[in-house]
Amino acid sequence: VPAERSDEILEVSLPGGRVRATPVGRFPHDAAAAGGRLWVGDELGASVSVVEDGRLLAQLAAPIQPGGVAATTDRRHVAVVGVKERAIEVYDSRTLQSRGKADVGIGPTHVAGAGGRFFVVDTRGNALLEVRLDPVRIHRRTHLAGTPYGIALDRARRRYWVTLTAQNRVAEMTDRRILRYFPTVRQPNSVAVDPDSGRVFVASRKDGTLQLLDPGRYTDDGTRIR
Incomplete structure (x- = not known):
């Protein structure tokens, strides 16, 4: 659970409810699990924090104002959507290296991973964008008014x-x-x-x-x- 005001990511153990807090970047907004690690989008830090076993492993540059974070089904890739930059960047969850970046619409906000693809919600553009990875690019746009x-x-x-x-x-x-x-x-x-x-x-x-x-x-x- 991202704790935006305290700049932490909270991991809650079930069913006991024990909470482990790990400091991350500025204003963590969203998170996804991949490769045995937590990937946390730091909305006011233009970075993504990678957390492993309760410690900060790395902070990687991300598109400006990272909002949505998601992983592919096999957890090999993680995507971060920069709301202000209007871009998506994809990372290798094992090496932490960027696989590439692409512009996504005129107002992207959220992202979901499916198979080896990502789907980005373009809120201002009234669309759902399918993003492929080799190379990182928009493959399909589906109009979605409202x-x-x-x-x-x-x-x-x-x-x-x-x-x-x-x-x-x-x-x-x-x-x-x-x-x-x-x-x-x-x-x-x-x-x-x-x-x-x-x-x-x-x-x-x-x-x-x-x-x-x-x-x-x-x-x-x-x-x-x-």
């Missing part, structure tokens, strides 16, 4: 869930098209998926409410199958 923001990946069902904050909806997507929409709580900034049941959780920044959504399986005619 100020997209939060993203969650359901790997078991190969679905992407993206919140649309201007429309109070969440979109269910494949990697290249929108399947359907569901109404949500107001200003749905955050979304998560239970990998076992497929249940979707949507959180509101406006009033702090949490919505639970059981979408059922998608069919081509738009009906739900429980």
Whole structure:
């Protein structure tokens, strides 16, 4: 858990709840696990902190104002999205070396890793961008009106869930098209998926409410199958 005000990353052991705090860069905003390490985006430090076994292993240069951080499914690559620089940089999780950087839209905010790819939410550009790695580049742009923001990946069902904050909806997507929409709580900034049941959780920044959504399986005619 990034602790922005204290410049720390907090690791909480389950089920006991023991907390281990490790100092990182300025204003840690997001984090991802890869290669036995934690990768932490330092939003006000233009860096990514790499933490291993409760100690700071390295601080790497990152795109300006790093927001979203994610890893590929095999955990071999980590991506950091710079909100102000409007760029994504990809790192090798073992060597800590940069694999390359590319511009991503006009207002990227969040990123998710899937297989050997990354998907970036371009909030101002109303799009979901598929980023390939060899070389690092935008491979596909899917238009997504409604100020997209939060993203969650359901790997078991190969679905992407993206919140649309201007429309109070969440979109269910494949990697290249929108399947359907569901109404949500107001200003749905955050979304998560239970990998076992497929249940979707949507959180509101406006009033702090949490919505639970059981979408059922998608069919081509738009009906739900429980």
